[in-house]
Structure formats: structure tokens, C-alpha cells
Amino acid sequence: MRSEEKEPRLAASAGVSPTDHASPLTPHTSRSSNHRTLHVRVWRGTETGHYDDFDVPRLESQTVLDVVTHIQRKLDPTLSYRYACRVGMCGSCAMTVNGKARWTCRTHVSVVAEGDRLEIGPLHNLPVVKDLVTDMAPFFDKWAAAKGRFKGTATRHDGFARVPPQSPQRKLVDESIECIGCGVCYSSCDVVTWRPDYLGPAALTRAWTLVNDVRDVGQRERLAAVAGDAGCHACHTHTSCTERCPKGLSPTAGIAGLKRAVLAAALKGEL
């Protein structure tokens, strides 16, 4: 699925000029793909609500976020949604697109539309504030519960810690440090649906990053925080998080690492 999403980016780098990334606000010109119309269903309401139908001009290199922005600016200004950077860095624009959680700013319509149809809803597994906006507080509360905060001992008077880039632990950090906190993995996780207190893939990935941070001194309490029925051991390795992570990370591998680290600590009586 991620390889499909990479396709338009490769096409863009193969000679298509930046101006071809037409904004939905630009007039519908001859560059648009066959003057087609996209039929879009958008969730309106909170936990209860309905889908509204909109017709949006289909453009070249159009993203799902472009479509939502067109609706909000041209068709219905009461539509609520969330975004910031538009370039896949901030992690704020994730939505459910045709049934799957995705980052909308880097998801091309041409990759996800079923024919000329799109269905856009809020992320699953999170309370809906309004329309496409979810309350991310439960998601980040779990980062706090998983001790996702770095705990060091160095002061401003100490020098930089030297961590060899090729050391095994630093390499493990590299594998998950690029998480942008978009919530796609959390929204895609069946275990979060079944067990609402489960910490979820993102919080556990953050914990795994810190477990491998040789500067951190809060390891014992972190391992205890991520252990057990609501922690890493609840993961069934369905790998939906890994399949859908827009950054290509593998929370599944990190959670497996946590399972091993926690079991070792439990056997040593260190939990």
C-alpha cells in the first residue's frame, strides 16, 4: 500500500513541474484530468452523524487534503478539519479515507479513489470533536502513561553525549525516531478497539525509542509502565500499524522488542 502511495511522488520527480500540483483554489484549467468530477462523502457530526455528499473538480496531482480544503473553502465553510504543514511533517491531517486511516496531505486521490468516489471520515478509536476533527488527548495521554518522556541526568554544564551512530541501540532508535504522532497506527489497531486502555502502537514505539536511548535513566519504570495486559503484551501482531504507517516505521517490531525486554526484566525480578 505504501508503495502505491510512493508512485505519484516518483512521477512528480520525473519531470512534472511544481505548478502541476494544482491547488483546488485554482480555476479548473485544461491541465485537469479530463474535467472529471470527484464524488465525495464527508462525515458530518460527532460520534453520531451522517455523510454529506459533495462534487469536487478532479485535478492533476490532487491530494485528499486538497479535496477537503476545496469543500471547506468553496462548498461548505462549516466543515471542520485539521491540518498544519501540508508536507507530511506535523502529523495533524490524518483521516479515514475509503475505510483506511491515512495522512491526507501526502495521499493522492488517484491512489485511493475508488472510481471517482471518496469517503472521508474522522480517525477511528478516538472521540470525534466535530466532522473530521478527533480529540487526540486520549492518544497522547497514552504516550505519557508509557513514560514517553526522556529522563536524563546531564545538565547544561555537561558536554554532549557521544552515541556511536553504528551502535546497535542507536540503530534501533533510528528505526522509530521519525514518528510524527499522526495517529494512523492507533486508528488502525484492532486491539485498541477491543481494549480501550491498551497503550497502542505509537506510545509503545516512543517507549521503545527511549528504551534504546543510552542516555535515559528511567528504564525500569518505563518497562513497568509498558508491561502487561494493557501494554505491549496485548499486541496480537496483526501489523495493521506497520502496514499503514505513512512514515514506513514498524511499531510491530518495536513492540516485539519491548515484549522481550520486559520479559527479561520480569524474569530477573526487575519489574
Place this chain on the structure above:
Amino acid sequence: MTQIRGAEGVPSSLIPHPSALAVRTQVLLWGAQRASAAVLGLCVLVHLVTIIYAVRGGLTATEILARTSGSFAWAAFYAVFVAAVAVHAPIGLRNILAETFGWRGRALDVFVLLVGIVLAVWGWRAVYAVVGA
């Protein structure tokens, strides 16, 4: 949306109930389920191969008992098989009941413990029946 929050801003809904098993116990249960799964994998293989080999010329209760009666090796093998089942199944059942029906806490833990005991007693009783007969 105001929630009661404890240390480090963690909402009370994420703080384990006092009657929950100790974290270390939860982890050891997970480890026991993995270890018992490995034992079960081997036992099921031996069991299936034995069945396929033994029924080639037809099979009767008399033939089975002739092979198992007084056999320390078969008694040991099936005793281990039963023990692995009695460890593995209740832990998995505990997860299924928690995730499917939201059943948590002490009552669930006692229930699956009883399931484990029943499986062990019935299983070892069956082993005694075919080996000690």
C-alpha cells in the same frame, strides 16, 4: 472532556485497577503462554504422527491400550501435553474474554484459574486411564 489526572498528567482511566494482577505476574503469564505454545507445537506433532502411523492397519481400543499400558514414556509425554494445555488455554481464554466481552479483574482471573485446574485434572485422569489400565 475534563478528566481526573494523576502523576505526569496520566488520566485515571489508564491507571490499573487495584485488584488487577501485579504487572510482573501479567508478564510471566504471557511468557508462560509462549513457552507452553512451543511445547504444544511439539506435542501436537508427535501426537498426529503417532495417530497416522498407528491407524495404518486399523485401530482398536485394545491396540491403543496395548501400547500405552504401563508405558512410562507415553505417560510422561501425555502428562506434559496436558500440562501445556492447562497452562496455555486459560491464559488465552483470559485474553479472549477480556477483549470480546470486556470482562476484567479478579473474577475473570479466578474463573480462568478454575478452567486450568479442570483441564489439568481431566487430562491427567485420562492419561492415568490409558497408561495405568
